[in-house]
Amino acid sequence: MRPCEDNQKGCEVYPEMNAEPVNSTDSRQNRSDNLLLCCVLFSPSDSCELKLDTNTAHRNLVLSEDNRKVTEVREEQPYPDHPERFDHWKQILCNDGLTGRCYWEVEWKAGVSVGVTYRGISRRGDSDDSALGWNKNSWSLICHGSGVFSVCHKKIETYIPFPSSSNRVAVYLDWPAGSLSFYSVSSDTLIHLHTFCNTFTQPLYPDFGFRSHDSSVSLCQITHTHTHTQSNKTSSK
Template sequence: MASAGLREELECSICLSIYTDPVTLRCGHNFCRGCIHRVLDTQEGSGGYVCPECRKKFQERPALQRNITLCNIVENFLSTKPGQKPVISCSQCFHALVPAVKSCLHCEVSLCENHLKVHKKSPEHVLCDPTTSLEDRKCSIHKDKLLEYYCNQDAACVCVSCYVIGEHVGHKMVSLPEASESRKNKLRNVLQEVMTEREKMEKRVQSLEELRKSAQEKTDGETEKVTVVFKDLNRCLEDLEKKVLSNINRQAEQVSLHYDDVLRQLEIKKEELSRKMCHIEELCNMTDPLTVLQESHTGDLCGMEDRHKQLHDGGDLDVASISHTLHTGLSDIMSGVTGGVYIQPADISLDVNTADNDLHVSNDRKTASWANRILKRPKRPERFQDWPQVLSSQSFSSGQHYWEVDIGGSGHCAVGMCYPSIDRRGDWSRIGENKKSWVLNREDDLYSVIYDGEDIWLPEFSSVRVRIYLDYEAGQISFYALCDPIRHLHTFTVTFTEPLHAVFRVWRGRIKISGGRPEM
């Protein structure tokens, strides 16, 4: 048990074998030098390097430090490990341990290079690679006989006595070298098949690595693009905030100045009134009637209301102007974001001239439903004849577009895209059953995507609203379930050769094209 635990500690986490020339990363994890070299090579050009064990990131390719202590532990473990091939020494070298180069099956000894030169070379002295299992080379029945033949019938190695007088008499025999060569030829064929299969796996791994790299590059690109959008958005919002606050402050200063002027005039009026009050009180206290009558008719005591009637309390913030500036600025920012980066939903409408006579199209051309009766529409070459299907009026030959469809009203329906050259009658006109259409299909609660008659079944999802996304230049048609969060269902990757139309099939019930909004 202790040996098994030690072996686990001495296994490389990449190749799952005992370490070969172990090296250490800065994070402290150990790997075979060759294994970690290959891993780091695959990470070239990805913007950094990652430890396969702890996922620690390194900006530059990490230096590999040979772990001398671990090397010694591995060597000691391999030298004492049960089943490890022992070093066979020469049986004739009594005073030193000299490695043997051959073993003699006849003499049952192992020989070094020097003793092999003087060893007898008669036919009965059969030489083989160094071995300690000399008894395994002899027949278990005829103890003194060497195994020299191979019985094809019993798949067993036998001696000459077994061949001539033993239980293998009459069986088809070949010599051990001949049988070995025959087995090697079969193994070479198997090896070739394994090598071919491995090459396929390597190409597959390379392809997947390229796809992963492409996906990572796309992710990095989208991340950078979104980051730029939000930086610009924050900058625009900050500029708009400064503009609106500046407008408010400017108006506030104007209002404050106005009130300062009014208050100053009112203070002057107060002083004037106070002075007149004193003068009037003096007149009222006079005893000379003539003086009272003469001075009470002076201009200072008349027309005061007319003189001050223009003073008022006017002046306030222009809230309507502030609101207009704010909303106009926000609208301009939103227009810049949606128009400059994100995709506006396509305005999809149904082409009645392509609709099968079992299919009813609403007046706004947004809803297709099962008619429950055969409609008598004019015959047209573009009209579907055998399946309740309809195309969109719009076609797309470039750019990125998306639209959304509510399929909750129909248990049997299909939505997707097709070429305008699709057949309009016959079995091959059913969308998904040919090489000219790509659809998401619903049968009750079962969903699949179909192309050229091949179904790829999808896991269940709860939403009955789906989004179809087209990137014509990238050759991609993608389907999404509008759950929370949005769930990617499948992407077809194609090299498009024609414009594309949205296409719909409804069997019972109805489907409806719904308006979408750019995802913010």
């Protein structure tokens, strides 16, 4: 079953995952009429060890914790000139382009964008061509400081009516199947926020954007599996 197709219960079943619907009598089902609880085990081989590309970092971004954390600061950093460095939008890419099935998690603070882009995203100027999610070459989940989420692609921003107090999100890319899914992570529970369905034509690079001073993103170590709480009405192309 392709991730972008619904089965009879509206649950997304990914390749190399095991999904078992929770008994309909489970008391947690009362939480929302349009939520389906599933137990999902991501294959360990799907977890990605991301590495940030320092040559792309905007000069108002500081890397720390062995280059696993990025923080927006007021003071420009003395980074050398580089043709791949973002000069307006406060963004940074990861080193490796992804073309398989990949899962990663990040912790965020104070408002950030988490997404993927083709390598050819513009690095110069303040146009939409270089802003994560605001062009045809990138897709993003915007984590607002208020705890509200939205998703953006090709200048279309859609708010997700599922506020969360968690500051940890997960991304699952199934490049061959053409799906990009975002989740809120709370304890051991994955809450599905949105899935983009597309036909990807190039490797996708994880990208992070920063929306205010002191906002930050930290790459997380994946050491466990999660229970999956699936919302079945949040997909787009």
